[in-house]
Amino acid sequence: MEGDISPIVWSVRGTVEMDVVVWSLEPLVAALRSAGYSVVGPTVKDGAVRLAEISSAAELPAGTGDAQEPGHYRLTERDDDLVFGFAASPDSAKRFTQPPRQTLFRMRDREIEEVEPEAPRVALLGVRACDLAAMAVQDRVFLGGRHPDPAYRRRREALFLVAVNCAVPGGTCFCVSMGTGPKATAGFDLALTELAAPHRFLIETGSERGAEIVTAIPHQAATGDDVAAAEEVSRTAAGRMGRTVDTAGVQEWLPAAHDHPRWDDVASRCLACTNCTMVCPTCFCSTVEDVTDLSGEVAERSERWDSCFTLDFSEVGGAPVRGSQRGRYRQWLTHKFATWFDQFGTSGCVGCGRCITWCPTGIDVTEELSCIR
Amino acid sequence: MHPMTPAPYRVRSRRPDRADTVTLTLEPLGGPCPPFLPGQFTMIYARGVGEIPVSISGRARPGAYVHTIRAVGAVSRALCRTRRGDVVGVRGPYGTAWDVSAAAGLDVVVAAGGLGLAPLRTVIGELIAHRSRYGRIGLIVGTRTPLTLLYPRELARWRDAHDIDVQVIVDHPDQAWKGPVGLVTRLLDRIVFEPRRSAAFVCGPDVMMRAVAADLVRRGVPAGRVVLSLERNMKCGVGRCGHCQLGPLLLCLDGPVVSYERAAGLLAVKEL
Ligand SMILES: Cc1cc2nc3c(=O)[nH]c(=O)nc-3n(C[C@H](O)[C@H](O)[C@H](O)COP(=O)(O)OP(=O)(O)OC[C@H]3O[C@@H](n4cnc5c(N)ncnc54)[C@H](O)[C@@H]3O)c2cc1C
Ligand code: SF4
Ligand code: SF4
Ligand code: FES
Numbered sequence: 001m002e003g004d005i006s007p008i009v010w011s012v013r014g015t016v017e018m019d020v021v022v023w024s025l026e027p028l029v030a031a032l033r034s035a036g037y038s039v040v041g042p043t044v045k046d047g048a049v050r051l052a053e054i055s056s057a058a059e060l061p062a063g064t065g066d067a068q069e070p071g072h073y074r075l076t077e078r079d080d081d082l083v084f085g086f087a088a089s090p091d092s093a094k095r096f097t098q099p100p101r102q103t104l105f106r107m108r109d110r111e112i113e114e115v116e117p118e119a120p121r122v123a124l125l126g127v128r129a130c131d132l133a134a135m136a137v138q139d140r141v142f143l144g145g146r147h148p149d150p151a152y153r154r155r156r157e158a159l160f161l162v163a164v165n166c167a168v169p170g171g172t173c174f175c176v177s178m179g180t181g182p183k184a185t186a187g188f189d190l191a192l193t194e195l196a197a198p199h200r201f202l203i204e205t206g207s208e209r210g211a212e213i214v215t216a217i218p219h220q221a222a223t224g225d226d227v228a229a230a231e232e233v234s235r236t237a238a239g240r241m242g243r244t245v246d247t248a249g250v251q252e253w254l255p256a257a258h259d260h261p262r263w264d265d266v267a268s269r270c271l272a273c274t275n276c277t278m279v280c281p282t283c284f285c286s287t288v289e290d291v292t293d294l295s296g297e298v299a300e301r302s303e304r305w306d307s308c309f310t311l312d313f314s315e316v317g318g319a320p321v322r323g324s325q326r327g328r329y330r331q332w333l334t335h336k337f338a339t340w341f342d343q344f345g346t347s348g349c350v351g352c353g354r355c356i357t358w359c360p361t362g363i364d365v366t367e368e369l370s371c372i373r
Numbered sequence: 374m375h376p377m378t379p380a381p382y383r384v385r386s387r388r389p390d391r392a393d394t395v396t397l398t399l400e401p402l403g404g405p406c407p408p409f410l411p412g413q414f415t416m417i418y419a420r421g422v423g424e425i426p427v428s429i430s431g432r433a434r435p436g437a438y439v440h441t442i443r444a445v446g447a448v449s450r451a452l453c454r455t456r457r458g459d460v461v462g463v464r465g466p467y468g469t470a471w472d473v474s475a476a477a478g479l480d481v482v483v484a485a486g487g488l489g490l491a492p493l494r495t496v497i498g499e500l501i502a503h504r505s506r507y508g509r510i511g512l513i514v515g516t517r518t519p520l521t522l523l524y525p526r527e528l529a530r531w532r533d534a535h536d537i538d539v540q541v542i543v544d545h546p547d548q549a550w551k552g553p554v555g556l557v558t559r560l561l562d563r564i565v566f567e568p569r570r571s572a573a574f575v576c577g578p579d580v581m582m583r584a585v586a587a588d589l590v591r592r593g594v595p596a597g598r599v600v601l602s603l604e605r606n607m608k609c610g611v612g613r614c615g616h617c618q619l620g621p622l623l624l625c626l627d628g629p630v631v632s633y634e635r636a637a638g639l640l641a642v643k644e645l
Contacts, residue, residue, distance in 0.1 A: 105378045107420050110402060110460040114378050146626070147376035147611035255620060258642050285615030287608050288377075292421035299421030303377065306614070313616060316606050317445070317578070327644030335618065342621030343612075 019222040019230075020203050020214055025057035025083065025125075027217035028162070028190075032123040035213065037160050040096075041125035042089060047075060049089035054125075061086070068170035068242070068353065071362030084126055084194050087170025088352045092281035093124055093131045097138060097156050101304040104288070108298045115300075117151035123160035127188070129181030130173075130352040132163055134281035136187055140344045141284045160209065163188035167233050171242035172353030174366055178247070180350045183234040190214065193230035202230040242353065245366040246373070247337065253373060254338040258330065262371045267326035269361045274307035276355035276363075277332065282348050285313070308332050333368060376611045379418045379462030380404060384455050385437055391521050394488070395453040396441045398433045399463055406436035410470030411495035412602055412630040415440070416610045418462030419451035426607040426625075427452075428492035429466060438463070441491040441523065467610045469630040471600055473499040476572035480508040482564065482594070484585045486515045486557055486577020490523045492602055496574045501535040508571075511538045511564030515557030515581065519543055519550045538564050557581060558588045568593030575633075576602040583640055586633040599633035603640075620645050 022028065032039050033055070043052045044061045054060065065076040066086040078085045103115040135156070142152040163184035166173075175181030184191045189210035193202045202222055205211045222230075277283045287306035292299045306313060309328050314321035322328045340348030349365070356364045382399040389395050399417075400406060409415075409429050415438060418424040425448045431439035444453040455461060473496055481500060485493050493512075500507055512531065516522045522541060532539040540560045542553045553559060557577070571594050575582050582601045590596050603624055608614035610625045617624040620639045622631065639645055 104375065107381075107418075107462065110381050110383075112379060112381050112462055114375055117375075141613060145612050147613070149376060149613070151375055258645070284613065287614065287616070288424065290421050290423050296421075301377075301418070301424075303614075306608075306616075308615065314606055316604055321605065322644045324644060330644075331618070334620075339618070339621045343618075343623055 019205075019227060020219040021222045021226050022201050022203060022217060022219050023199075025060065025201065028213070029054065029057045029125070031213050031216045032125075032160065032162075035216075037121045037123035039123045039125055042084075042086075044075065048073065049075070049086055051089070051091040051124075057083075060126075065168065066170060068172045068357045069362075070172065070356050070364045071359055073357050080196065081199065082167065082194055082196070084164045084166075084192075085168050087166065087168065087173055088128060088130065088354055090279055090354065090358060092279065092352070092354065093127055093135060093159075094138070094281045096122055096124065096159055097135060097152060098142070098284060098286075098305075101302055102151070104301045104303055106298055106300050117154065119151070119154035119158040121158050121160070123162060125162045126164045127161050127184075128164060128166055128352070129184040130175045130178075130350040131281050132161065132184050132187040133175075133178075133180035133350040134352070137282045137344070137346055137348065137350065138284060140346060144344065161188045161190075163191040165191060165193045165230070165234050166237045167194055169237050169240050169242060170353055170357070172356040172364075173241055173351065174243040174245055174353060175351040176238050176241045177243070177245045177366075178347060178349055178351030182237040193233050195226065195229050195233065200226075202226050243356070243364070243366045245351075245369050247347070247369075250369070251338045251341050254334050254369070257372050258334075260372050262368065263326045263330050266329050266363060266368055267324065269363055270309075270325050270329050271361060272309040272325055272328060273360060274309045275358045275360065277307040277309060278305065279354040279358045281352060281354070282336075282350060283307070287313075308335070333365060336365070337369065376613070377464075377609060379416065379424070379464040381460050382438075382463040384457055384459045384461065385433070387455065387457055390441060390523055393445075393453070394441060394443045394521075394523065396430070396439060397452070397455065398437050398439050399461065400433075400437035401463075402460065406438065407466060409438070409466035411473055411499055412471040412492055413466035413468050414492075414610070414629065415463050415465035415467065416607075417452060419448050419455075420461070422451040423448040424462070425449060425452075426467075426610060428602070428629075430491040430494045431498065432495075441488070441494075443488050465610060467625055469628055471496050471574050471602075471630050473574075474506075476598075477503075477506040478508070479598075480566035480571040481510045482561075482566055482571055482573040482589065483510070483512045484557060484573060484575045484577070485513070486581035487517065487521070488523070489576030489578075489581075489602070490514055493574060493576050494524065494527070497531060497537070501531065501537070504535055509538070509564075509566055510536070511540070511566055513557055513560035513564060514539070514541045515560075515577065516541065516543055518545045519547055540564060556584065558584050561585070561588055561592070569595070572598040572600075574600055579604070579640065586637070590633065596634040596637060597632050601631055601633055601636055602629045603631055603636065604629065
């Protein structure tokens with residue numbers, strides 16, 4: 001793509017340049033709330049970790065773990081009180097930057113009126129490194145080209161991001177292979193590493209507004225031991241990836257393998273249910289919908305998430321270009337891992353493992369890739 | 374402004390072409406009518422019905438776009454049904470263009486299948502504006518029936534006044550038809566051009582373009598000088614909906630105009 005890539009820039013100009021340690025997240029949640037953010041963090045709901053607004057750190061799922069495998073997700077009870085002792089949850093941060101549905105404009109008679117988009121002040125607590133990387137990928141899609149989206153930019157800038165460095169990767173995680181985690185290195189306001197014995201959090205500051213929040217809560221300077229312990233958490237996590245994938249040269253060999261028999265094999269297992277695209281934090285495809293009010297005078301147009309697994313996605317002249325499951329699965333996987341580079345200069349996969357966990361038939365992108373390679 | 378928000382345009386004139394095809398001249402209600410290049414398209418919104426990509430088929434002065442639209446579904450039908458003075462939404466122009474001047478000094482083959490003649494009309498406009506710069510010009514047109522032929526009067530004018538060899542072939546002849554019947558590729562034998570010193574502009578259904586382009590290249594036209602206009606589903610026109618992908622290309626940004634050199638390998642893959 002041409003044009004300037006003008007991603008969101010995070011700069012550290014605050015007073016807190018050293019890492020600090022806090023003993024509880026309660027003051028952090030309170031400080032964010034009094035700074036005008038609604039705090040959204042992981043909670044337990046419907047047997048899964050789900051993002052929801054919280055008013056107290058007590059609502060965070062302390063002692064909850066998860067077991068994730070292809071087509072399998074279960075909450076577990078941990079034998080410690082880690083607050084972030086689980087991996088990627090089905091909700092990514094995507095819906096806060098690219099809402100599942102957004103109104104674009106209204107037209108009445110001969111006037112077209114843009115709908116002022118909402119950009120709620122939300123502090124997302126517990127964002128993982130893979131999800132931060134996914135936001136950087138979406139920044140390229142919505143801000144990096146010739147037609148930047150001002151509504152996306154406003155939502156993106158209104159988000160306060162509190163990252164958490166993963167301590168316990170899941171069985172379907174492969175962020176190390178994709179070079180995106182498990183430690184958050186950029187794109188956050190604050191980044192936490194949860195440390196045990198004694199239980200505490202190391203906080204890194206990534207932005208001026210992050211520094212302002214840290215200044216407002218009780219903290220102490222991190223010692224060399226704290227920093228070393230945090231490094232050990234990330235090092236251990238990196239060694240515990242549930243999966244790996246060798247992406248060397250994938251941009252060349254994957255599109256070239258368009259005739260590989262494995263596509264028929266995976267097509268026989270894929271239900272084209274669209275789960276993988278819905279849980280994926282980078283999948284950006286959308287479609288549009290038009291409604292007219294009862295008077296017939298005001299028409300409203302909105303944009304909503306779409307999936308390349310649907311038949312009408314590729315319809316031209318009354319017939320889909322990709323009429324077979326094989327064609328649609330191949331489009332998805334090839335786009336994610338290869339042609340995304342041509343279009344946006346980056347991989348479309350950040351290795352979060354969600355599509356593997358939430359595939360009802362347990363299709364595993366890392367396995368498909370290694371079979372096709 | 375949001376990249377998906379159109380500007381209001383008024384239907385300045387409406388000319389029915391054939392049974393299901395209408396040519397609209399659209400002018401902005403206020404504000405500019407941005408300049409366009411041959412091959413580019415706009416997204417046209419019919420209030421409450423939807424929005425579709427439509428190639429620009431001509432310029433009308435002052436500041437208006439000409440669009441030729443065939444009624445095939447909900448949105449195109451609504452647009453074809455508009456009347457003078459109605460207001461629609463327009464945004465664009467978008468996409469890559471045919472570099473007509475790159476054909477200077479060469480023979481030119483213009484090949485149209487069906488509605489493909491609409492965008493190519495702007496190419497012909499460029500060619501005849503600087504007729505002496507180009508060698509022989511052959512325009513070959515394939516159409517379903519004699520009655521679905523677009524722009525018959527202009528075809529005659531191009532032939533008579535601008536030294537363009539215009540050839541038409543139909544799929545289904547009627548009793549009055551005395552011309553050739555079959556695929557547009559057959560017309561390549563009827564026009565005169567020196568393949569190695571030729572450039573070609575091609576627009577029509579995928580199958581037609583593949584056949585014409587392959588034939589031209591077989592005759593010796595360099596693949597890089599055979600330039601197609603590809604069609605895919607397009608919901609946004611600005612690189613954010615994902616619908617227009619053809620392998621590595623987002624055809625709303627990297628197309629619709631793509632050289633056969635680039636497109637051949639991609640079009641050869643089924644369901645890409
Ligand atoms: C770059 C470009 C230029 C075009 N130029 C012209 C033109 O100059 N004149 C003209 O009449 N038509 C043109 N088309 C085709 C036109 O966009 C389709 O006829 C139109 O989208 C059909 O929508 P509908 O709602 O009327 O029909 P429906 O059949 O109801 O559409 C259903 C769905 O299929 C999609 N679709 C159906 N047919 C096509 C198609 N042929 N191409 C792309 N998407 C399709 C629609 O977007 C929609 O998603 C062009 C298409 C592209 C991509
Ligand atoms: S493709 Fe799968 S593993 Fe990769 S980012 Fe999307 S959901 Fe995560
Ligand atoms: S790969 Fe799995 S999750 Fe994705 S569409 Fe197919 S069955 Fe659904
Ligand atoms: S038409 Fe939406 S990305 Fe090209």
